[in-house]
Amino acid sequence: MNEPKYETVKQALLHQIEAGELRPGDRLPSEEDLMKQFQVSGITIRKAMTELANEGVITRIKRKGSFVNGAQAADHSSRLIAFILSAEDNYDVSYMKIIKGAQQAAAEFGYSLIVEWSNENLAVERASIQKMLDRKVDGFLIYPFDPKQSKDNYLFIEQNNIPYLLVDRYNVDHPSYFSGCNNYDGAILATRELIRLKHTKIKFASYHFFLHSEQERFAGYCSAMRQAGLPVTDDHLLTRMDYDALADSVMKRDVTALFCSNDKLAVETIEQLTGRGVNVPQDVSVMGFDDWDHAGNLSIGLSTVRQDFEEIGRNAANLLNQVIQGQTHGGSTKILSGVSLVLRESTCENPYA
Template structure:
């Protein structure tokens, strides 16, 4: 079998299992390349053949998409689970790993997976719920963009006695079965490492501070400081969606900040780029720590130290929790935390 056949068979299996639905954008060529261990040239050859076979189509500047019309009723609806991935960045490699984890468990128990990407609009999320509810799916795994805005959708499913599990984040005032990363302890270990390098002026940068995951990471940050008998300085906190780089860069240049804990790798990589453009050296002038361990983090011009989330395990256990809920509807309000791991690269260094 040629290597490009491996890629073709992988894509075809995802389409057949309806993990990739009609008009859904496929992962980027480089993501498939890394996932399957083949070159991007091989991926492009496989994609070209799939285009020629009228299975997918390409849109310049946007990527590859599945061709055809959905037909979910061809499968046994009682053995179908729907994953609602409510994000505008569904092709991020972390989400692909979550899906792999979900499918790994479902395949063991004879279930198939449908992936739906309603974006970040709760109304579209509700439409997706109804779409598959009419088909009699067994339950839902939901990755909500903002759980607080999705509460009515959760209530809707609860009132209809439809099993569902949330993932990564949750609404504090509406209990659900959920699987999350151990955000607090991961953040604690990250900040503790920075302190061990001699840093005492450690800033915190969030992105979407309304999320439970970011609040838990903030608590880990503050607890690590308190454990080291360090005060939490409000001047070192950047909690707005848009970073105030003028204030941040001034704090770095005046040594009011010598290290930063960024709430996720996306923010960490953004900060690295912003600092590099302004002549700030990493880690000589400031150490930077992220959270998640995105694929891009180790490929950054300054590889990012971070906390690794085991995304595939989060997906696996979310699927397992859902199946337990399907088998026992009285099982509710379970919260499972998946461990994480500190990964040290070149963006952190001892304080000089």
């Protein structure tokens, strides 16, 4: 007697399908038309459609609409998600953690995760995408090397009406679903800590400044510096590491602290500077970003900003599942995992302050 409105809509549509009024492959009326037909809200219609999609009765395709499945409705989905990684180092533990988090979350929704490595090559990335399309995957997670260069590959996926989500890095000029960490706030935490340690001559060292994630970290650094009344000029950004010149600047006290855009660069910087007679942290404090597994096991433990890679993977799979099920719309939802500061031996109070 008190059947929910969405259930009334759902049962009415099921009746039309069972009676042959709506046949396999037919497009269902638009949300607006259904609202008028049943005299209910859009929320009610979306609830009914989501349940039908979850039960395999219909398939919802972004920007195309909802379509009736055939008799094999329950099996229309491959229950596969492809994870395409265009990585520099296939054995980087951070990638493994992201994959682990994504696999765990995908399994909760009944999906299997297929991992493809494309090694920074756009043609290989495109071939991997086509390979996964041939396997009828339900969606893509993509960790791109350069998201701007991969734009045509994203367009290719969109042309095939398959949802996808970018992980860790994205193209600000091409809106997409995204899972990453809070780069901006993390950089503010790191820079404020160096300032708390009485450093005023702090430079930002970039690894791949074409990445928006590194630009966000630089923006956070600039914000913290300016809030402290410290100047920021073009000279404060290092995009090409000249270690001889940097060591000279450190010994002249022109630089007392370095905030590196990732741990890989921070570790390399410490090795290069110590090889030139610079003492870390006595002569210069070095801060990283990521918290690699190895960051605490070096001869000089690395102070850094920790991001939760497994959480990034879980968030990615969770959001992609919502998109596949038609529960999230708009194409540009972004989920940022939190960050925290980890202090070790590579930073100390400025002895010359």
